[in-house]
Each structure stands twice: as C-alpha cells, then as structure tokens.
Amino acid sequence: MVNRRVRVMWCDLNGLSHGRYVPDRRFGHHGHHAVTTLTMGLDRDILPVEGYAADVGFPDLTSVPVLESRRNGWEVDTDVAVASLEYGHQPLAICPRAALVRAVEVWRALGYEPMLGFELEFYVLQPAGDAPGGWATLDNPSHRVYGLGSGGDTTGLMFDLFDRAEEMGLDVEGIMGEFHPGQMELNLHYAPAVESADRVFIAKDMTREVAAAKGYKLTYLGRPNAMLVGSGLHINASLVPTGSDYTAPGQNVLFDPAAEHGLSSIARQCIGGLIDHHEALAAVSAPLINSYKRLQPGLLAGYWANWGLDNRISTYRIPGERGAATRIENRMPCSSANPYLAAAAMLNAMLLGVADGSECGTPQLGDGDAEPNTDRHTPHTLAEALDALEADGPMCEALGPDLVRAFTAIRRAEIGRWETAGETWDPETISEWELNEYLPFY
Numbered sequence: 001m002v003n004r005r006v007r008v009m010w011c012d013l014n015g016l017s018h019g020r021y022v023p024d025r026r027f028g029h030h031g032h033h034a035v036t037t038l039t040m041g042l043d044r045d046i047l048p049v050e051g052y053a054a055d056v057g058f059p060d061l062t063s064v065p066v067l068e069s070r071r072n073g074w075e076v077d078t079d080v081a082v083a084s085l086e087y088g089h090q091p092l093a094i095c096p097r098a099a100l101v102r103a104v105e106v107w108r109a110l111g112y113e114p115m116l117g118f119e120l121e122f123y124v125l126q127p128a129g130d131a132p133g134g135w136a137t138l139d140n141p142s143h144r145v146y147g148l149g150s151g152g153d154t155t156g157l158m159f160d161l162f163d164r165a166e167e168m169g170l171d172v173e174g175i176m177g178e179f180h181p182g183q184m185e186l187n188l189h190y191a192p193a194v195e196s197a198d199r200v201f202i203a204k205d206m207t208r209e210v211a212a213a214k215g216y217k218l219t220y221l222g223r224p225n226a227m228l229v230g231s232g233l234h235i236n237a238s239l240v241p242t243g244s245d246y247t248a249p250g251q252n253v254l255f256d257p258a259a260e261h262g263l264s265s266i267a268r269q270c271i272g273g274l275i276d277h278h279e280a281l282a283a284v285s286a287p288l289i290n291s292y293k294r295l296q297p298g299l300l301a302g303y304w305a306n307w308g309l310d311n312r313i314s315t316y317r318i319p320g321e322r323g324a325a326t327r328i329e330n331r332m333p334c335s336s337a338n339p340y341l342a343a344a345a346m347l348n349a350m351l352l353g354v355a356d357g358s359e360c361g362t363p364q365l366g367d368g369d370a371e372p373n374t375d376r377h378t379p380h381t382l383a384e385a386l387d388a389l390e391a392d393g394p395m396c397e398a399l400g401p402d403l404v405r406a407f408t409a410i411r412r413a414e415i416g417r418w419e420t421a422g423e424t425w426d427p428e429t430i431s432e433w434e435l436n437e438y439l440p441f442y
Contacts, residue, residue: 005078008065009205010085011096012038013407015287015338016441017205019063019083027070027081031063035087038094039406041413042441049406052094062086069198072168074206080168082198093402096340097194102400103347104193110354112239112253114347115246117173117190117327118200121231121335122207123224124157124182125217133435135217137225138182145179152177155216158184161207168206170199180228190236190327192246193343200233200339221442222286222294222334226430230294230301231335235346236319236327239266255326261309261363262322271307271328271360273353274316274346275376278305280392281332281349282378283385284341284399287411288442289418290434291334292385293427295378297369302332305376306364313368332378336442341399341407348398381425383415 006027009019020031036058039049046053063083073080084101085092092098107114128136144151152158158175165172165186173187186207188199204220211218223230240251256264263271274281285302286295294301300312307328308314317329328350333342352358364373379385386408389395396404414437421433 003073003077003079006065006070007073007075007078007080008063008083009080009202010063010083011201011338011340012040013094013096013338013341013403013410014042014441015096015336015341017201021078028065028067031083032060033063034058035061035092037061038092039409041410042437043417045413047409047413049409051402052406061092066198074164074168074210080202082201093400094406096338096344096403097197099344099399099403100194100197100340100347103344103351103398106351107239107347108242111242113242113244113246114193115190115238115240116193116196116343117236118188118196118339119232119234119236120186120188120200120203120207120220121178121233122184122186122218122220123180123228123231124155124184124211125219125224127215127217132432133439135219135435135439137180137228140181143177143181145177147177153184155214157211157214157216157218160210160214161186164206164210165203168202170203178231183228183231190238193347197339197343204339217439219439219442220335221438222288222291222336223430224435224439226293226428229299232294232301232331233333233335233337233339233342235330235333235343237270237330237346237350238327249324252324252326254328255322255324257322261318262326263318266354267326267328268360269353269358270350271316271353272358273349273351273356274328274330275305275307275360276353276356276358277349277392277395278315278376279379279385279388280395281345283382283389283411284345284407285330285333285337286378286382286385287338287341288334288336288438289382289414290430290438291336292379292381293430294334295332296427300331302330303377304364304368304372304374306368306372306374307360308364308368311364311368314364318363336438344399345395348395352394352398380427382411386411
C-alpha cells in the first residue's frame with residue numbers, strides 16, 4: 001500500500017531538517033525554498049553571507065527528491081525521503097549533502113567507493129520544570145553499560161525506536177543502553193557513504209519525534225550534563241573498488257593480510273591524513289560550543305591526534321576485525337554533528353592523506369590519556385576549532401570555500417550570542433544558556 005503523503009527532507013548547515021510534505025502523486029516534483037535557510041543560525045537570524053543573502057535578493061534554491069531514498073516513515077500515512085539541493089541549476093555549493101557527494105566523487109575517480117557505518121549515541125530526558133532547560137536525566141538504579149531490558153531502558157523507547165527503524169528499512173545492527181542511565185546507542189549497518197548518511201539524517205528526526213510523542217526529550221547534544229559522559233556520532237569508514245559488490249568477500253582495500261597489522265598502504269595513508277588534519281576536522285565534527293565539553297581527556301571522545309589498534313583512547317581506532325570488517329572508526333564527531341559534513345570532512349582528510357602519501361606512524365599503546373604518544377589534540381573551544389579549519393587551506397578547498405564561509409559565519413554568530421549572554425568557558429559545567437539554546441534542536 002502506498003502512503004498518501006511524503007515528507008521530503010533536506011539538511012541545513014546546523015544539521016537540522018527542512019522540507020515539505022507532498023502528496024504521493026507529486027513526489028518527484030521539485031520544491032523551491034529561500035536559499036537563505038542555509039545561512040541561518042538557530043535563532044533564525046539571516047547572516048549576510050555574500051552570494052546567498054540580501055545581496056542577491058533572497059532567491060530560491062531547488063529541492064530535488066532523491067527517488068531511491070523514499071521509504072516508510074514514522075508518521076501516519078506518510079513516507080519519508082531526502083532531497084538534494086540545486087542553485088542556479090547546479091548543485092548548491094553550501095549544501096552539506098552536496099559536500100559529501102563531492103568527496104565521494106573524488107574517491108570514485110581514484111577507483112574506490114567509500115563505505116560508512118554510523119553509531120548514534122543519545123540521551124533520553126524526562127520533563128523536570130525545575131531543572132535547567134526543563135529536562136532531567138532519567139533515574140534508573142539498575143542501569144548498566146550495554147544494558148538490556150530494565151538494565152538499559154525503563155521507558156519502552158528502546159523497542160519503539162528499534163521497531164520503527166526496522167519498519168523503515170534503516171538496516172539496524174542493534175540498539176542498547178550506553179554508559180549512563182538514559183543513554184542509548186543505535187547502530188546502523190554500513191552502506192555506500194551518501195546512502196548511509198541519508199539514513200542517519202532521517203534516523204535523527206525519527207528518534208527525536210518518536211520520543212517526543214511519548215513525552216520524552218531525546219537529545220543528541222554532545223554533553224547535556226557535566227556529571228555524565230558525552231554522546232558521539234562515531235563514523236566507521238572502509239573502501240571497496242568502484243563498481244564492486246561490496247558485500248562480496250575480498251573487496252575491502254583497507255585490508256592487506258601481508259602488511260603489518262593487516263593494514264594496507266592506503267589504509268595507513270588514510271589514517272595519516274586524518275591525523276594531519278585533526279584540528280580542522282573538529283570544527284565540523286564538533287560544531288557546537290557544548291561539543292568541546294565532551295572533547296576532553298578521559299572521556300574516550302576523540303581528543304588526541306593519534307590512532308590505535310582496538311584502543312578506545314585513540315581518536316582513530318582500528319577495531320580488531322580484519323578482512324571485510326577492516327575499518328577506521330572516527331571517534332571525534334559529537335552526536336550533534338551534521339552527518340553529511342562530518343563524513344565529508346573525514347573522507348576529505350583521508351583523500352588528502354592518500355594524495356600526500358601521509359604516514360600514520362605507530363599506534364597508541366595502553367592508556368593514551370596518561371601517556372599519549374602525541375602532544376596534538378582537538379582545539380579546546382569552538383572558536384579555536386574554527387580558526388584551525390580556516391587555517392587548513394587544503395581542507396577548506398576540499399569542503400568548498402563557500403560552504404566553509406557560510407558554516408563558520410553561523411558558528412561565529414553562535415559564539416557571539418554566547419559571549420553577549422555573559423557566558424565564560426568552563427568545561428566542567430553545562431550552562432543554562434547551552435541547554436536553552438541547544439535542547440530545542442538537538
């Protein structure tokens with residue numbers, strides 16, 4: 001049975017969705033929206049980004065439904081699909097999805113198809129009128145890490161989210177309790193990069209709205225409570241030959257059984273590129289002021305510019321499986337990260353590593369917080385991360401100068417609101433400003 005509506009969604013530079021509902025008979029028709037939507041902050045202020053704002057008369061972008069992305073939705077009688085964005089009959093330069101498409105096209109030109117798998121961590125909060133932001137973490141004395149049943153969820157949401165994701169064909173690997181009460185993790189199986197990011201983009205809206213329908217706040221804020229560990233959006237990357245059946249054995253080119261640690265030369269170059277561009281990666285992987293309260297030593301959150309063999313204290317972890325399962329797990333991205341931009345930055349850093357012939361060096365051993373094998377780490381604040389991104393010419397060129405210009409304008413305006421409110425930086429506290437600013441959206 002065909003649903004009578006389609007929710008056609010596209011992603012902005014804040015990682016949030018926009019779009020429209022269309023009748024089934026009009027699915028596939030192009031939509032038109034003001035391009036200034038891509039130059040707005042969370043406060044809906046339109047920033048004067050040259051070429052995309054008042055200087056060109058607030059013109060339209062065109063949303064083009066991606067026909068193959070249509071699937072069952074979570075709303076009554078409604079399917080869901082994503083859209084690509086065009087501007088002047090060309091891909092919109094400041095569209096996050098387009099940035100990922102560009103990175104994939106470069107990899108394909110080299111003969112490789114990037115594969116991505118995402119791990120979504122989040123907290124479920126309950127209403128609490130006297131708490132900052134109006135929400136409080138769940139109380140579950142029997143909670144445990146990787147807990148199931150009453151050990152992981154007392155709300156019933158875990159099954160709700162699992163069932164909806166399965167009905168939608170999001171290709172769930174599993175869902176479980178994470179470190180603190182109310183924290184969960186939803187894992188989606190790997191797929192070609194753009195398809196995988198599309199599923200994550202849809203899943204974020206679905207999970208938040210299913211939780212809201214039951215009276216809970218599901219948040220992808222990186223660290224909603226200073227007493228709790230943060231939530232990440234870990235990205236697992238591998239490569240297969242372009243045009244190959246990626247499900248067939250022997251396709252993963254990161255694996256070389258004859259090489260040290262089973263890692264091919266291209267795998268080592270990819271890791272090297274990630275380390276080379278570590279500081280710049282933070283700006284798009286950790287896009288909020290709050291994100292840097294998660295990116296701290298001791299929180300297993302991708303702080304150090306290093307890699308390790310099945311070592312969670314390193315940022316770029318190589319899990320123990322080899323063969324088809326060989327992958328680079330990027331542990332830096334905040335759960336609030338835009339999946340398209342975080343993935344595009346990761347794939348571009350890997351590309352730069354291959355182009356430059358980067359060498360990743362030796363893996364981190366043991367406790368990397370007590371004895372890190374590097375003195376490089378993520379910037380300590382969003383402002384420092386934006387500086388690092390703008391100073392990294394190759395990364396800016398790879399992501400697209402217009403996109404970087406619009407993205408940094410939005411983020412610096414956010415910092416300006418924070419400073420105007422009289423906030424000061426303290427990584428050990430989560431301010432009421434952060435909760436009021438971010439919880440409605442993330």
